[in-house]
Each structure stands twice: as structure tokens, then as C-alpha cells.
Amino acid sequence: MSKRITPFTSRYCSTLDRLKEAIRRKRPGFLRRGVVLQHDNATPHSANLTQQWLQRHGWEILPRPAHSPDLAVAPSDFHLFEPLKRHLGGMAFETEDDLISALRNWFDNLDVDFFRVGFNSLLSRWQKCIDLHGDYVEK
Template identity: 70%
Template sequence: MTWKHPSSPVTKKFKVQRSTVRVMATVLWDAKGVILLDILPKGQCINAAQYCSTLDRRERPGLLRRGIVLQHDNATPHSANLTLQWLQRYGCEIFPHLAHSPDLTPSDFHLFGPLKRHLGGMAFEAECDLFNELKNRFAILTLISFEWVSIRCCRAEKNA
């Protein structure tokens, strides 16, 4: 405690706040794990052309075959004519999920929930450090979560 004269000005205490950086990413995954992680450059938004370009990247050979069921919400890039034409060309079926549905999608529950809990409170010096942490974390989540999901799905199929 310090003594001050009553007429001396009050010292201001500045609060240091960390700025938050939002990262836009497209994550494609199935029961075997993350197929593709596409992180957009800072300030870039996803549109139908970008989304179709991401879908065209084949990280796992033989992935695009007839009978693929894709779950995504009805956001503009997902419901644009260009995207619908792409999905029709590859014979993909859409399993709809409303953008503002109170139900969690599997991605929210198995991918983004654990990711947010892991990254909470972390600070990164550079964007590339954040991207590397995202890639590493998705690899870890793949090993842990999807094994559990696969076992659970197999058990559910046997009980049905």
C-alpha cells in the first residue's frame, strides 16, 4: 500500500486482454478419422467455389464413390447450386442438419467440442503455430475419438 496526497491523480490500471483469432476451417471426416483439414487464410470466407474445391481434393484414394452420405447444414456454401451440382455429379446423398438446430452434429460433439476445450486459454505467437496445433490435435482426436465411435456404431448395428 502506498500513501498518496488526496489531490494526486488516481493511477489507472490497464487490463491486458488477449485478442482472439477466429480460424475458418473445413473438416471432412468419417468413421476412420479426419480425411481433410482445410484452413482458410485469415480474413477469407468460404463460398460455394471454395467448398467445391475443398471437396475435390482427394486425400484418401477411392473416397468418392457412389453411395457417399454427406452431412452438412444448409449454410449458403453447402446449399448453393454449384455445390448441389458437384454433389449430384458424384452421386452424394445429403443427410441434412439445420444450421441452427439445437441438436449437436457429430462434428460438434466429437471434433469441435474437444478441440475448443483443448485450445481454451492457449496463446500462439504466430498463425502457423495455431495451424500446426490444429493439425496435431485433429490427429490425436482421430486416434482416440473415432476408435470409440466405430466401436459404438458396430455395437449398435449388432443390437439392431
């Protein structure tokens, strides 16, 4: 079944283009080793345009275990958003640019270990799923 192209799908493919360029610039050699993304079933992720982009560039999607809904979320859902919400809690922004500036400042000041902990947590969750042969994984 063909999914129609939405503005979100086009924007997502543009984001993938920028990501690819950033990887090429900042981490030479990583693209040759292959890129693996974790997607959910959001329309921009599953749209034909996105699938064609991924295939054209040789990027893979990490398969999602059917019986472990807690693994179906991106690391941002279980590791990034809560600290971000705490940081932004109570703040008010007059313009979108003010919000973007606050977000950039927060991300720029995060230690690399913040991201390492998030991805290691994801690896740990996936290992539990593998050990349980795809059964449900508790958090």
C-alpha cells in the same frame, strides 16, 4: 431460387475436391460405394454450385429430420468442438501458421476410437429419431 456463388461456396467445393481425392487415395473403393454427407443449410452447403458438384459426383446428402434440431448438427458440433476447445483453451498463437500447426498436431494424435465414438453417437441419435418416427430426440 438461385443462390449466388460466394467465395465460401467456391472454397467449399474445392474442399470437396480435396476430400474426394483423399478418399480415393486413402480408402480405395469407398467412392464406388457412395458418399453420404450431413449438411446444414449454410449457404456453401445449399448453393447451386455445391448441389451441382454433389450431383456430378454422385454424392448424397443425409436428410435432416424437421422436428429434431439436435440432429441437425454435424458430429463436429456435438463431439469434436468441445474437446478441441478444451485442448486449445488458454493457448495463444502468434501466427496463423502456429494455430494450424497446433490443430494438425491435435488431430494427428487423436485415436481412431475418438472418431468412432462420435459417429456411433450420431448413429444412436438417428436411430432414436427413426424409432420415434421423426419426433424430437433428446440428447
